[in-house]
Amino acid sequence: MTWKWESQRKQYGRALVELGKERSDIVVLDADLSSSTRTADFASAFPERFFNCGIAEQNMIDTAAGLAASGKTVFASTFAVFGTGRCYDQIRQSVAYPKLNIKIVASHAGITVGGDGASHQIIEDLALMRVLPNMSVIVPVDSNETYRVVKTIANTKDPVYVRIGRADVPTVTDEDTPYEMGKATIMRDGDDVTLIGCGIMTSKSLEAADELAKHGIDARVINLHTIKPLDEKTIVKAARETGGVVTAEEHSVMMGMGSAVAMCLVENFHVPMKRVGIPDVFGESGACTELMERYGLTMENIVEAAHDVLKRKK
Amino acid sequence: MEIYDGEFISELESIARRVRAHAVTMIYQAGSGHPGGSLSAVDILVAMYFHLMKHDPKRPDWPERDRFVLSKGHGAPALYAALAEAGYLPVAELESLRKMGSRLQGHPCMRKTPGVEMSTGSLGHGLAAGNGMALAAKLDRKLYRIFVLCGDGEMDVGETWEAAMLASHYKLDNITMFLDRNKLQLDGPTEKIMSLEPLADKWKAFGWHVIEIDGHNMKEIIQATNEARSIKGRPTAIICHTIKGKGVSFMEGSLHFHGKAPNDDEYKQAMRELGVAPE
Numbered sequence: 001m002t003w004k005w006e007s008q009r010k011q012y013g014r015a016l017v018e019l020g021k022e023r024s025d026i027v028v029l030d031a032d033l034s035s036s037t038r039t040a041d042f043a044s045a046f047p048e049r050f051f052n053c054g055i056a057e058q059n060m061i062d063t064a065a066g067l068a069a070s071g072k073t074v075f076a077s078t079f080a081v082f083g084t085g086r087c088y089d090q091i092r093q094s095v096a097y098p099k100l101n102i103k104i105v106a107s108h109a110g111i112t113v114g115g116d117g118a119s120h121q122i123i124e125d126l127a128l129m130r131v132l133p134n135m136s137v138i139v140p141v142d143s144n145e146t147y148r149v150v151k152t153i154a155n156t157k158d159p160v161y162v163r164i165g166r167a168d169v170p171t172v173t174d175e176d177t178p179y180e181m182g183k184a185t186i187m188r189d190g191d192d193v194t195l196i197g198c199g200i201m202t203s204k205s206l207e208a209a210d211e212l213a214k215h216g217i218d219a220r221v222i223n224l225h226t227i228k229p230l231d232e233k234t235i236v237k238a239a240r241e242t243g244g245v246v247t248a249e250e251h252s253v254m255m256g257m258g259s260a261v262a263m264c265l266v267e268n269f270h271v272p273m274k275r276v277g278i279p280d281v282f283g284e285s286g287a288c289t290e291l292m293e294r295y296g297l298t299m300e301n302i303v304e305a306a307h308d309v310l311k312r313k314k
Numbered sequence: 315m316e317i318y319d320g321e322f323i324s325e326l327e328s329i330a331r332r333v334r335a336h337a338v339t340m341i342y343q344a345g346s347g348h349p350g351g352s353l354s355a356v357d358i359l360v361a362m363y364f365h366l367m368k369h370d371p372k373r374p375d376w377p378e379r380d381r382f383v384l385s386k387g388h389g390a391p392a393l394y395a396a397l398a399e400a401g402y403l404p405v406a407e408l409e410s411l412r413k414m415g416s417r418l419q420g421h422p423c424m425r426k427t428p429g430v431e432m433s434t435g436s437l438g439h440g441l442a443a444g445n446g447m448a449l450a451a452k453l454d455r456k457l458y459r460i461f462v463l464c465g466d467g468e469m470d471v472g473e474t475w476e477a478a479m480l481a482s483h484y485k486l487d488n489i490t491m492f493l494d495r496n497k498l499q500l501d502g503p504t505e506k507i508m509s510l511e512p513l514a515d516k517w518k519a520f521g522w523h524v525i526e527i528d529g530h531n532m533k534e535i536i537q538a539t540n541e542a543r544s545i546k547g548r549p550t551a552i553i554c555h556t557i558k559g560k561g562v563s564f565m566e567g568s569l570h571f572h573g574k575a576p577n578d579d580e581y582k583q584a585m586r587e588l589g590v591a592p593e
């Protein structure tokens with residue numbers, strides 16, 4: 001399959017600028033990474049509504065809290081590793097607990113950061129964010145969806161964490177593919193097995209479905225862009241109708257999207273399942289594709305997991 | 315310099331005595347809480363809610379109100395007592411502190427208690443949150459002011475200094491920080507646990523206008539706050555020299571009463587000293 005590869009960050013920047021034009025309550029903060037996260041686009045369009053907080057992520061999150069408590073809709077951005085772990089207490093105490101209108105849109109998540117290595121490759125941000133009460137967690141699948149997600153969450157009043165990557169990602173949705181927060185998208189129908197992906201691993205799941213089709217296996221592919229609130233209905237229905245589930249994510253398998261799906265299925269409809277994701281180890285420097293292979297994030301890994309699930313299905 | 319008639323000042327002082335008595339009673343009834351840091355901050359709170367701030371207890375959401383952030387959230391009993399005396403809550407509700415289902419959480423929660431502007435309790439967040447409010451006021455061309463009360467223990471927190479830098483970088487002359495300089499933190503004297511001095515010089519070096527006062531003297535609190543109002547282009551830090559546990563002899567300067575409720579006898583004596591009948 002040939003995809004167009006595009007930048008999620010670029011669409012984030014574009015959506016922010018549009019929001020800035022449409023609404024005067026939109027305020028954007030960054031922590032000395034605005035050229036990387038692309039909040040710089042907003043900064044140059046609306047300098048008076050952009051505040052660079054310097055290399056002070058904790059300060060940025062609490063400043064966001066004060067702005068949100070004063071009626072602003074605040075987007076705060078930095079790399080995901082600094083925008084979650086570095087300021088976890090600030091997010092917990094001043095964003096999630098008081099349920100303030102703050103959108104943390106964090107870029108450079110996962111191992112596709114590449115050369116910077118493990119210090120910058122956060123593989124546990126979904127775990128940290130999804131366990132917080134009041135916090136929604138979204139992983140846009142591609143650049144189009146990033147744009148729509150940003151435009152959509154600007155209309156909610158609650159805290160949201162959005163995870164995007166550094167690298168360009170395959171564009172698997174159209175510009176007008178509808179996006180609804182908390183409602184998973186079925187990308188391809190099938191009754192033999194379900195492949196659930198998020199972020200870049202949704203495109204890998206679609207490729208895996210093509211591969212499985214060559215062997216007469218009809219895979220359903222779901223883009224689970226919203227990790228929380230979880231679309232349990234779509235997940236359980238797929239498990240019921242296909243009898244087996246494979247999840248795929250660019251995140252530690254310990255407590256990411258796959259774990260959320262597993263918990264849902266254990267409680268609602270138990271089927272054979274396999275999680276594709278980063279094992280319980282830190283990443284390292286390398287090229288994206290090398291890293292994806294090394295840490296088990298390929299189309300082949302998904303196909304193999306699907307065969308394993310099908311075997312257990314009986 | 316403004317002249318205040320003695321009667322007005324002694325009225326504030328008698329409110330402060332009631333607030334101290336409420337705070338000690340609440341902690342006694344709850345069986346836990348932080349008397350020391352509540353009592354050292356009472357005079358500042360009373361000067362704010364009964365004279366210096368523009369606010370309306372009947373309309374906690376009034377957009378033009380001044381904002382007060384209790385960064386040292388463990389001083390909650392004093393804040394709740396001041397809010398109740400000011401009319402945000404029934405005084406009778408104070409006894410629900412820390413009880414199941416209460417609006418009065420152990421540490422301030424902005425979603426539960428009218429008049430509470432920011433949820434705090436984890437130390438070192440309040441100044442940055444105050445900065446956010448100050449930025450919003452500037453964006454909206456509003457004249458309301460932001461007041462943040464920090465403990466001196468919070469000066470250990472890196473984020474405090476990040477916020478100090480941000481406030482002066484963005485020329486936030488609409489924010490004033492009161493520093494409750496009671497010279498004690500949880501484990502001991504600040505200068506023994508983590509040296510802070512020369513503290514005034516540090517704030518000056520970060521671009522703040524600095525005033526030092528006796529934090530138990532109403533006149534000085536009022537004058538310093540008015541001076542802060544007149545300073546343009548930079549934020550003001552008011553270093554309030556205070557006594558931890560102020561008002562109850564055996565709590566004054568006591569480490570023990572940083573985070574411990576008085577027992578029955580201690581409670582009775584505290585009330586005698588504050589000139590209030592025990593509840």
Ligand SMILES: Cc1ncc(C[n+]2csc(CCOP(=O)(O)OP(=O)(O)O)c2C)c(N)n1
Nearest residue numbers: 351388435436437465466467468498499500
């Ligand atoms: C981040 C954080 N670490 C530790 C604590 C526990 N704690 C509660 S009060 C306190 C001491 C605070 O000292 P100070 O700010 O001087 O307050 P005061 O003496 O005025 O009570 C500590 C360490 C906390 N609440 N937050």
